[in-house]
Amino acid sequence: MFIYLSNFPYLMFWGYVLFVLFFDIELALAQFQIDGLQNPPRVNSLSLSRATAREYYLGAGDTINIDILGVPEFSGRYDVLSDGSISLPLIGRMVIAGLTIPEAINEITAQYRVVMKNPVISVRVAFPRPINVGVIGEVNRPGTYTIRLTPGVGANPSAQYPTVTQAIKLAEGITQAANLQDIEVHRSHRSGEIEKIRLNLWDFLHKGKLNQDIILQDGDTIIIPTLTEIDLIEARSLALTSFSPETDVPRSVAVIGEVNRPGPYVLVGGNTTTALRTLGLPTVTRAIQLAGGIKPKANIREIKIRRLTRSGTERYITVNLWALLDEGDLKQDTILQDGDTVIIPTATEVSSPELIELADVNFAPDTIQVYVVGEVRGERASRIEVPPQTTLNQALLASGSFGYDNVRVRRGSIKLIRLNLNGTVSSRSISVDLSQGLNEETNPQLRNNDIIVVDRNLLTQISDGVELLVRPITQASSVLNFLGLLDNLFNIINPEN
Structure with a gap:
């Protein structure tokens, strides 16, 4: 002890x-x-340009x-x-x-x-408090965004910080003029130094390089530059990324040139002629459908899309819809974005086989206008609406001019007047044979604003001529009868005279 x-x-x-x-x-x-x-270690990646994680x-x-x-x-x-x-x-x-x-x-x-x-x-x-990040350049709504952090999973979760693509989605997605290969993130440090982190989101999309979609920190600014030249393949890929606007988001576009109803339209993904929110993409052909379809003079090989960039400049994209029809090249039917203008130029020459083929495409007008004049019933000039691939015989029957109860019509031939693509007007007589199928000689395919002149037969011409000669005599006889009637009335009133 x-x-x-x-x-x-x-x-x-x-x-x-x-x-x-x-x-x-x-x-x-x-x-x-x-x-x-x-204080995690510095990111040693060439693509990230020595990106460092700043202390909290x-x-x-x-x-x-x-x-x-x-x-x-x-x-x-x-x-x-x-x-x-x-x-x-x-x-x-x-x-x-x-x-x-x-x-x-x-x-x-x-x-x-x-x-x-x-x-x-x-x-x-x-x-942690919400962070503020800036997103500028080729996005639909550039500006500063406050992002509230969310907890992760597990018993003791840490906050989940947003990535570059998540911030871009908050800015309503990239435009199709965005250059994803040269994105910069500017990050300021307490020393006053601004670090520039270079990213290539194209590698993230196509090569799966997740380190390109870096985690953002408070005060970061994302800068998305403008493409110098827009590629159709890349444009379609960009439009379908998760950080692009949804395809069913309405977008204002203009369609001008060789269409039936040029002007501004609101374009939505889906079938533009029936429903607004069904499967489909807001493409060039859907915009043309809204504008009433192409005219016969349309040059679909050199359609231009004028696209405004965030820097205030314009970019032009050339679209060849004939390659879409002939080769199935879907990239030609590119997806439009808000503010695009579709310009459809005038063709200098269009062959008849091409006109026949174009009449059947889904961006052609649903109907064309054809005028049938002469020996028609009702009005002197009858305007009828028919499908684009309608032939001469079908139009004659639709107008009612060649019914057998119309005894005045000449059944052997008609005259077809057509406004040509070069501005001239042609007129030719065509022998009518209702049993003939489609052919350029006797039963051609009609174009918009064609005029069919149905003449009188010989008997009707003679009877009309006789009536024309007799009409003055009949009118003179009627005048004499009227004067005699007045004379009789005058004698009844004044019998002494």
Whole structure:
């Protein structure tokens, strides 16, 4: 017992040393873990141009956990107020905005060292504040966006920070003039240095390089430049990415040139002639459908799309819809974006076989107008609407001019008057044979605004001529009869005369 009591001071001394060493080691490990989380290594990638992860700086809106070892009544969760301060027990108001986690630990430890001996303190961000990022350039709604962070999964989830593509989606997606290969993210550091991180989202899309879709930090700015030249294949790929606008989002476009109803239209993905929200893409051919279809003079080999960029310049895309019809080249039917203008030029020459083929395409008009004049029923000039591939015989029967109850019509031939593509007018007589199929000689395919002149037969011409000669005599006889009637009336009123 005496030996135990005599060694007691030594035991107390070495126990205290071991206690201090234990907690110093624990504090060092905690600091190491915090530094490891807050200071990840630099990204050694050429495509990212030495991108570095900036340390997290505390600020207004953060919620932090402060743990003081052995003093649970002073530990707890604290909100960083709008002035960047927190209120601590025994300490009061303390500004921590702009500090990193290690710096905050040192500052809080220094404050508590005044009121307690060797305080061991740890700080952890429980709920980080929303971050602000800028998205400018070739996106549909450039500007600054506040992104609220969401917790991850697991028992102790960390906040999930947004990536570049997620921020682009908040800006309503890229335009089709976006250059995905030269995107820059500008990141400012506390030293005042602005780091430029170069990204290639094209590699992310086509090669699966996930490191190109980097995680954003507060204050980052994404800059998406404009393409110098727009490629049809790339444009279609861009329009179908997850960070492009949805295809059923309405977009305002204009269609001008050789269409039946040129003007502005609201284009939506789907079947534009029946429903607005069915399967389909808002392409050039759908815009032409809205504009009433192409005219016979349309040059579908050299259609131009005028596209405005965010920099205020214009880009022109050439579309060859004949390659779509002839070769099935779907990239020619490119997807339009808001503000596009579709320009359909006039063809200098169109062959008859091409006209026949174009009449059957889905972006041709649903009907054409044909005029049947002469020996028609009802009005002197009858305008009828028929499908684009209608032949002469079909139009004659549709007008009712060649019914067997119409005894005045000449059934052997008609005259076809046509406005040609070069601006001239042609007129030719065509022998009518209702049993003939489609052929250019006796039963040609009609074009919009063709005029069919149906003449009178010989008997009708003779009877009409006789009527024309007799009509003056009949009219003179009627006048004499009228004068005689007046004379009789006058004698009845004045019998003495």
